[in-house]
Amino acid sequence: MRPFSKKALKEGDVMMGTQVARVVECKNPAFVVGDYYVAQSGWTTHFISNGKELRTLPSNWPESLPKSLALGAVGYPGVTAYVGLKQICEPKPGEVLLVNSAAGAVGTIVGQIAKIRSCKVVGSTGSDEKVAYLKEIGFDEAFNYKSVTSLDEALKKASPEGYDCYFEHVGGKFADAALQQMKDFGRIAVCGCISSYNDSTPQTGPYIQPLILFKQLRMEGFLISHYEDKPIYEEAQKQLLEWILQGKVKYHEHITNGFENMPSGFIGMLNGQNTGKAIIKA
Ligand SMILES: NC(=O)c1ccc[n+]([C@@H]2O[C@H](COP(=O)([O-])OP(=O)(O)OC[C@H]3O[C@@H](n4cnc5c(N)ncnc54)[C@H](OP(=O)(O)O)[C@@H]3O)[C@@H](O)[C@H]2O)c1
DSSP states (O other): OHHHHHHHOOTTSOOOOOEEEEOOSOOOTTSOTTOEEEEOOOSOSOOOOOSTTEEEOOTTOOTTSOGGGGGTTTSHHHHHHHHIIIIIIOOOTTOEEEEESTTBHHHHHHHHHHHHTTOEEEEEESSHHHHHHHHHTTOSEEEETTTOSOHHHHHHHHOTTOEEEEEESOOHHHHHHHHHTEEEEEEEEEOOOGGGTTOSSOOOOOOOHHHHHHTTOEEEEOOGGGGTTSHHHHHHHHHHHHHHHTTSSOOOEEEEEOGGGHHHHHHHHHTTOOSBEEEEEO
16 A cells, blocks of 8 residues: 555545445445445545445355454455465475564465465564564564564574575565575565665665576565456455364454544554554444
């Protein structure tokens, strides 16, 4: 949202965003007042829809689960984790996976799916409390990238043999250090590069082509919007819902109450205040 809004929005436009919305009034017989849909309607308390861009919640949504999970572990972030792992990282049992921004909406799900796939999982995050949370949900190793004296040493200590898969959320100096420690034929899913989203001039850094060539790495960027109408989207939602109900995937929501607190909730997320998915309850 941050890089896209910087590019596409001007002052006065509605901020982009996804919500779980309830039908309050309806002239379309295909919809029922009181039902819930996932809508890309932006930061609005109410909106009018022609019904075409509303996504239904996965069928048989259990009453025991909050519907806000359709924005988190069973929504865009969860599906992003599933797709990036399945299409790009393709982790095999026994392989080592690294994910940064690991305690966030996508990262927590990436790590847990990789554990289900019998990988060793290493996560990096920005506080000791989040490190403890990652251990609690099954990460093998986790470290606080803000307090370690050397990223290289922290990465080596967590996995002396290097990394087969790297689920990239941060970019910048973290990526420079992590790429050095990829094993030959490693796979890198470039999901985000949050360290650069506020930059007004592009970051410069080590040029990575020699590393990619001599380690024979595969590095691929992906945007989940590309998969929205593909069968893998529903496959992912169904699988994630099942894993959550089986207790194999745990979720955490960082809830900010009040529509008027959306900007501070959003900025707080960018500053790392959230564990799991940042949600605004309005
Ligand atoms: N490709 C796609 O389609 C797609 C879809 C969804 C999300 N994404 C991307 O995936 C990444 C994670 O998204 P999310 O929604 O799951 O957010 P999130 O991880 O829940 O929240 C963002 C986290 O980024 C970390 N962070 C902020 N600035 C940082 C910096 N300079 N260096 C390192 N970490 C920093 C903070 O955690 P710490 O405490 O760890 O610093 C913060 O909590 C983002 O880059 C996002 O753009 C991509």
